[in-house]
Amino acid sequence: MKVAVVGLGKAGLPLAAVIAESGLEVVGVDLDEEKCKMINSGINPIPEEPGLDELIKKHGGKKLKATPNYEEAKDCKAYIVIVPLLLDENKNPDFSVLESAFRSIGKILKKGDLVVLETTVPPFTTENLVKRWLEDESGLELGDFYLAFSPERIMTGYSISRLREFPKVIGGVDEESGRKAYELYKKFVPNLHLVSNARTAEFIKIIEGCYRDANIALANELFKIAEEIGADFFESREKANHEFCHIHLPSTGVGGHCIPVYTWFLINEMEKGEKFEYVRLLRTAREINDEMINYWAEKIVMECMRVSKPLSEVKICIKGITFRKGVKEIYHSKNLALAKLLAEKGLDLGVWDELFTPEEVEKLGLKWREPEEADVVFDCFELKLFSEMNKEK
Numbered sequence: 191m192k193v194a195v196v197g198l199g200k201a202g203l204p205l206a207a208v209i210a211e212s213g214l215e216v217v218g219v220d221l222d223e224e225k226c227k228m229i230n231s232g233i234n235p236i237p238e239e240p241g242l243d244e245l246i247k248k249h250g251g252k253k254l255k256a257t258p259n260y261e262e263a264k265d266c267k268a269y270i271v272i273v274p275l276l277l278d279e280n281k282n283p284d285f286s287v288l289e290s291a292f293r294s295i296g297k298i299l300k301k302g303d304l305v306v307l308e309t310t311v312p313p314f315t316t317e318n319l320v321k322r323w324l325e326d327e328s329g330l331e332l333g334d335f336y337l338a339f340s341p342e343r344i345m346t347g348y349s350i351s352r353l354r355e356f357p358k359v360i361g362g363v364d365e366e367s368g369r370k371a372y373e374l375y376k377k378f379v380p381n382l383h384l385v386s387n388a389r390t391a392e393f394i395k396i397i398e399g400c401y402r403d404a405n406i407a408l409a410n411e412l413f414k415i416a417e418e419i420g421a422d423f424f425e426s427r428e429k430a431n432h433e434f435c436h437i438h439l440p441s442t443g444v445g446g447h448c449i450p451v452y453t454w455f456l457i458n459e460m461e462k463g464e465k466f467e468y469v470r471l472l473r474t475a476r477e478i479n480d481e482m483i484n485y486w487a488e489k490i491v492m493e494c495m496r497v498s499k500p501l502s503e504v505k506i507c508i509k510g511i512t513f514r515k516g517v518k519e520i521y522h523s524k525n526l527a528l529a530k531l532l533a534e535k536g537l538d539l540g541v542w543d544e545l546f547t548p549e550e551v552e553k554l555g556l557k558w559r560e561p562e563e564a565d566v567v568f569d570c571f572e573l574k575l576f577s578e579m580n581k582e583k
């Protein structure tokens with residue numbers, strides 16, 4: 191059986207490689223021609239993903255053929271889609287990439303084919319929008335083809351191992367679709383769970399993000415309280431956590447493609463129906479996390495005021511600009527937002543990040559600065575503030 195994976199990004203490529211490794215033939219469709227060429231030559235475009243190099247070397251151009259052309263996937267029996275969904279400036283989902291991908295699949299869809307969406311989406315997306323796009327373009331009706339949702343639950347840096355070990359859920363828009371999708375995925379996902387329907391599978395993925403967002407907001411709030419009363423947050427957390435209590439880590443806020451985006455799916459859905467009281471905690475958690483950069487900016491400015499120089503001449507270094515440690519990704523990065531906020535205040539701000547070059551930092555409109563050359567250093571991952579006056583705070 192031949193399977194198409196549409197979108198060979200950080201989430202799609204590891205999945206395509208794992209499917210190829212299971213013995214199935216895979217056509218990877220991605221609009222990025224360069225990326226397709228690399229994959230077909232056995233070169234991994236995401237070298238930082240452990241375990242992916244060997245799979246691409248083994249299957250690229252063989253069991254996994256990449257192409258920018260949907261026509262080359264027309265003899266596939268299943269289409270798995272994992273292209274991005276972003277938020278527009280009003281925090282509403284921008285479906286344009288998904289729509290374009292599904293309309294392209296609709297043009298080559300045949301009777302009996304299975305389509306599975308993996309991109310995290312608001313509830314109802316699979317059963318309403320995706321079904322409509324496919325029916326519009328193919329002239330077929332659901333029942334002629336099968337449609338399901340199975341959320342991608344990887345974490346960059348652990349993608350291959352997660353696909354092999356982590357529980358994965360799948361749900362069809364109807365019973366038959368769920369069954370067909372489960373049968374296919376069982377061939378390459380060992381820890382697979384069929385759930386009631388696609389809407390439930392969509393919800394499962396979103397609430398995981400909501401749980402993390404709310405708990406990180408709690409950690410951030412408790413951290414501020416601990417600082418205020420002079421308690422050691424990290425020691426307290428370590429001793430408070432046990433089987434039934436898991437206090438998360440405080441931070442400069444929640445970044446990345448996932449968590450700061452998904453919570454809005456539920457907030458928007460409820461607020462559209464004027465159910466404001468149903469999403470009070472989710473909205474507040476978003477606000478608390480987003481406001482953490484103001485809290486840290488204030489602390490940094492206070493530290494600068496202890497240096498015996500005029501404030502505007504104090505050299506600040508923000509250490510770490512990625513949204514989390516070890517991943518070269520700045521989407522929704524609160525560490526980067528903190529650096530920009532300080533620069534906008536007119537302070538002498540430089541940044542340093544082990545994953546970036548000075549040229550890359552300058553392209554972001556920021557100054558490069560080694561921590562050793564700064565008067566005040568804030569380590570975004572360790573949440574440590576250093577200065578000449580106060581070596582470690």
Ligand SMILES: NC(=O)c1ccc[n+]([C@@H]2O[C@H](COP(=O)([O-])OP(=O)(O)OC[C@H]3O[C@@H](n4cnc5c(N)ncnc54)[C@H](O)[C@@H]3O)[C@@H](O)[C@H]2O)c1
Pocket residue numbers: 196197198199200201202219220221222225272273274275287290291308309310311342343344345346447448
């Ligand atoms: N990266 C993660 O950690 C992660 C984790 C869990 C879930 N996800 C989900 O995966 C989705 C995709 O994320 P990603 O990190 O892989 O994104 P990415 O930006 O790394 O890759 C997306 C890929 O899709 C391709 N593409 C765009 N439009 C296309 C189209 N019309 N047809 C074919 N290809 C197209 C792009 O060229 C790119 O290669 C996210 O929106 C999210 O829902 C990602």
Ligand SMILES: CC(=O)N[C@@H]1[C@@H](OP(=O)(O)OP(=O)(O)OC[C@H]2O[C@@H](n3ccc(=O)[nH]c3=O)[C@H](O)[C@@H]2O)O[C@H](CO)[C@@H](O)[C@@H]1O
Pocket residue numbers: 310342343344345346398399402406438439440441442443444445446447448449513514515
């Ligand atoms: C652990 C995990 O499986 N996560 C995944 C997540 O991955 P991710 O890449 O977004 O990374 P995270 O680790 O969740 O961090 C996000 C942001 O939260 C900050 N943070 C984190 C923990 C904490 O205790 N305190 C914090 O402040 C951190 O600095 C960063 O900015 O999204 C995926 C995509 O859907 C999900 O599959 C999935 O939930």
